[in-house]
Amino acid sequence: MSISSLKIVVFSGPSLNPEEGMEILEADYRPPIKRGDVLEVLKGSPDIIVIIDGVFHQQPAVSHREIIEALNAGVMVVGGSSMGALRASELDDLGMIGIGYVYSQYKTGKVESDDDVAVVFRPDTGEQLSDSLVSIEYNLKRARKKDIISKNDLDKILNTAKSIYYPHRTYKKIFNESEIESDVIKKLVKFLNNHPCDIKRKDALEVLNYIKSL
Numbered sequence: 596m597s598i599s600s601l602k603i604v605v606f607s608g609p610s611l612n613p614e615e616g617m618e619i620l621e622a623d624y625r626p627p628i629k630r631g632d633v634l635e636v637l638k639g640s641p642d643i644i645v646i647i648d649g650v651f652h653q654q655p656a657v658s659h660r661e662i663i664e665a666l667n668a669g670v671m672v673v674g675g676s677s678m679g680a681l682r683a684s685e686l687d688d689l690g691m692i693g694i695g696y697v698y699s700q701y702k703t704g705k706v707e708s709d710d711d712v713a714v715v716f717r718p719d720t721g722e723q724l725s726d727s728l729v730s731i732e733y734n735l736k737r738a739r740k741k742d743i744i745s746k747n748d749l750d751k752i753l754n755t756a757k758s759i760y761y762p763h764r765t766y767k768k769i770f771n772e773s774e775i776e777s778d779v780i781k782k783l784v785k786f787l788n789n790h791p792c793d794i795k796r797k798d799a800l801e802v803l804n805y806i807k808s809l
Contacts, residue, residue, distance in 0.1 A: 598809050601642040606632065608648035609716040609723040610676045611799035620803040626721075628678060630655035633665050643671045645806060647799045649678025651713045659686060666690045673806060674698065676798040677712045677727075694805050695798030697729055712795065715762045725764050731756050733794045734787060743786045748775055752783075 599621065606628035607616055613624035625632070627648035636644060644665055649657050662682060665672050666689055674683035675694035683693030684701035693702065700706040706729055715724045732753055739749045755773045756764060766787065770780050 598807060602640065603643045603645065603806065604636050604639075604641050605645040605803070606647060606649060606679075607645075607799065608721045609714055610648050610793075610795040611803075612721055616799075616803055619800065620807050622806075626718075627716075628657045630658050631661070633657060633661040637665055637668060637670070641670055643673065643806060645802060646672065646674040646679035646682060647676045647802060649682075651678070651709050656709075657682065662686055662691060663689060673802060675802040676795045678709075679802070680798065681709055681712065692805075694802045696733070696794055697798050700729060710761045713761045725762055726766055727795055728756055728761070728764065730792075730794045731764070731766070731769070734792060737790070737792065738783055738786050741786065743782050744775075744779060748779055751775060 603620070603622035605616060605620070605622045605624045606626070607613060607624060608627040616622070616624055622645070627650050628646055629650045633644060646657065657678065659682070662672055663686065666686075671692070672690070673692045673694060674680055675698050677697065680693060680695060680697040680701055683691045683698050687693050687702070697706070697712060711728045714727050716722060717724065735744070735749050735752055738744050739746065744752070752769060752773045752775060756769045759768060759772070770784070773780070
């Protein structure tokens with residue numbers, strides 16, 4: 596059976612918009628997953644459920660029980676990038692497949708809180724309005740490896756980022772509140788602008804390419 600003949604449902608949003616996703620994998624793309632969505636999808640007898648983005652605090656998050664129900668029904672459930680990475684790290688022993696950097700961060704315990712991947716986005720367009728802590732930390736470490744910032748600067752900026760409630764967490768706000776020399780911030784901003792990397796988007800693409808390769 597080819598991948599094109601399978602019924603695939605993908606829950607995505609700010610990490611990867613459906614238009615871009617369709618260029619990689621033809622599927623039924625739906626908004627970020629919330630509680631009850633898996634049970635609703637199961638009514639249509641899907642072959643694969645892909646969880647990338649999901650709601651955290653706006654509405655009840657997708658439950659472990661409903662994912663387990665899908666797995667018990669023989670449905671392949673794959674997660675990565677955001678909510679999918681979190682749930683995969685918790686349920687991979689039961690058969691859910693986790694893909695990507697964020698998943699590995701959760702699995703190894705380097706990331707523990709759901710707030711680390713949470714962002715605010717426009718529900719009508721999926722436009723991301725804040726930055727995730729996991730992506731911020733990833734990029735700060737990239738800058739450290741390039742000697743753009745010192746270890747002390749990295750720690751200060753990261754601590755500032757962690758102190759900001761996730762809906763208000765943006766690079767601009769973090770840099771404004773960090774007690775770091777302005778010339779260092781300027782170099783860091785230039786690096787981030789010239790060498791951007793959204794790790795959640797990168798993971799989302801990896802998830803879709805994994806499905807495509809089956």
